[in-house]
Amino acid sequence: MTDLDVSLDHRTAREVLDWSRAGLDPALRAAVDRLPDSMRAIAGYHFGWWDQHGRPIGADAGKAIRPALVLLGTQAVGGAAHAALPAAVAVELTHNFSLLHDDVMDGDQTRRHRPTAWRVFGVNPAILAGDALLTLALDVLAGSGHPRAQQSIRVLSSAVQRLLDGQSADLAFEERADVRLAECVRMAEGKTGALLGAACALGALFGGGRVDQVEHLRSFGERVGLAFQFVDDLLGIWGDPEVTGKPVYSDLANRKKSLPVVAALTSDTPAGRELHALYHAEQPLTPADLARAAELIEDSGARAWSQGRADELLAQAREHLRAAGPSERAERELDALASLATRRDH
Template sequence: MATVEDTGNIRSGTEILDSARELVLPALRTTVDRLPRAARTVATYHLGWCDEHGNPTDGRSGKTLRSALTLLAAEAMGGSADSAVPAAVAVELVHNFSLLHDDVIDGDETRRHRRTAWTVFGTGEAILAGDALLAAADDVLVSSEHPEAAAATRGLNQTVHTLIQGQSTDMDFERRHDVTLAECESMAAAKTGALLGRACALGAFFGGGTSTRIDRLRAFGEYLGLAFQHVDDLLGIWGDPHTTGKPVYSDLRARKKTLPVLAALNTTGPVTEQLRALYYREHPLSPRELARVAELVELAGGKQFSTDEADRLLSLALAELAVADTEPRSASELTELARMSTRRDR
């Protein structure tokens, strides 16, 4: 993989992601190939490497944003991207563990423009494949030969505990009509911000950063993760299905308590009352009602809130990066990647 130093130029966000994928994918494939056969079959389908019959495809395993952050964080500390490959692979494995489980829990039937793994192979097989990926993440770090591999593994496992707590809280929200915006933000920080923060921290760790610089990179990732979630929640309502890979109004159809929805539901007035009456009704919403809910969320200020919050959190992330004492070119590329990942047209 060509590094920034090789080219002398700042790469675009797309180039950064493609370059990270090129470096991480072979090691990720090697790790997945070692899984037990049943888990391997589900995982390779979920990652987009084969169809439901096991035939190879040209699909990609997501955007590999977390891998790219890990590699750039290592370079930002003066280390090499190659040295951080084990950390990047481990982060990707944990991310996909969480996706496999979340799809089952949420009942989502589509991801990355095709059927989710549990709808193809069954809930049990999807859960077990996720478990296998999680175990493989620990194995990758422990086998990395880094002198502090045990500490890196403990840190990643702490993040997994945070992810699990976030998912548990999200499930609890489904049974409640009194969820506050602050609770939703805390849940989003646990489910999304924590892993992006860990991705950056692990990269900085493998890149030889001091504890202070690692903490700055982790804060950068955590702020970025929450900004990313605000944008993702906006796309879950108003995003183009051809871009998101999910049906129109998918989050509203599932009555998910996302950040813009909670911001709208926690206001007062006749618009909010109309929204609450529709959103908390038991029977499914018709296409016309879904469109009306989206309109009410916007009228109640939910869309503007998440738009503003995404911008504010991105600014906080970049402020942490600015004081992290990073290599200038790597910092520029982290900034480019952060801006691209929080665009509302991604």
């Protein structure tokens, strides 16, 4: 038994994340150290371990919810958390591969209050670093020696394909005047839900879970991921800039076709029709336009609908979690993580 498998009862979600991070970080750093120096420098900067010159710092590395889901998924089916560290590392590497590429595609200037990797090192090096992290993730699983490593590689690869399909759809929506709500939901299921589902499934696989447990925990993670996206899209419009790190109405300023926006645009209401004209006007949106757009989304019923869908998805996730028959403690802590991920003030 390792320190990762010894912990106090009745932990909060934040305490679970701290526990997971303490176990994850040494293994994650050891994996990144295997990269070529050119890729390692960018990866370590992106993870917040050092500055652009390689000098150690302690920047925000994010919550790391996905690896925590892996470790708890393992415990849920009776496995030991330390045995699932390769899967947790692989999921975190994969998530950060997607972030490196997302920042380039979206032109994001900052992440976690620091300049994004592409701004510091250049677009092409950042893309290559993302590629390196994804390749390393698969290598970590392959080298784990776990009897279900091959199956786990296929689970992760499938999730990445769905993630890429979702990201492709998201980019395509920017060029289209009309997007159906069902398309938008499918995009979010792939872009956000797939990897959270894979994290839970990998945890169950590394813990020796039954087929039904693996599938129920995958469904739990997928629904938490989609609920998270609904909440995140609401925060992209109405979130507190001090909390979100984004300007107020930031998604509207970028004319992003997020879930509440598409729900409003397709609502066939007077508010939805006015929003359509405003959103597709050629001139830039003024601060007054942005405030009006937010009002129209609310008037169309899309804000309430999005909040309701997030609640429904969280309830469905909890049903799948119970159906997996997890240990009492793991169920409580997975539920706590789900609640944290879908909070409306994060």
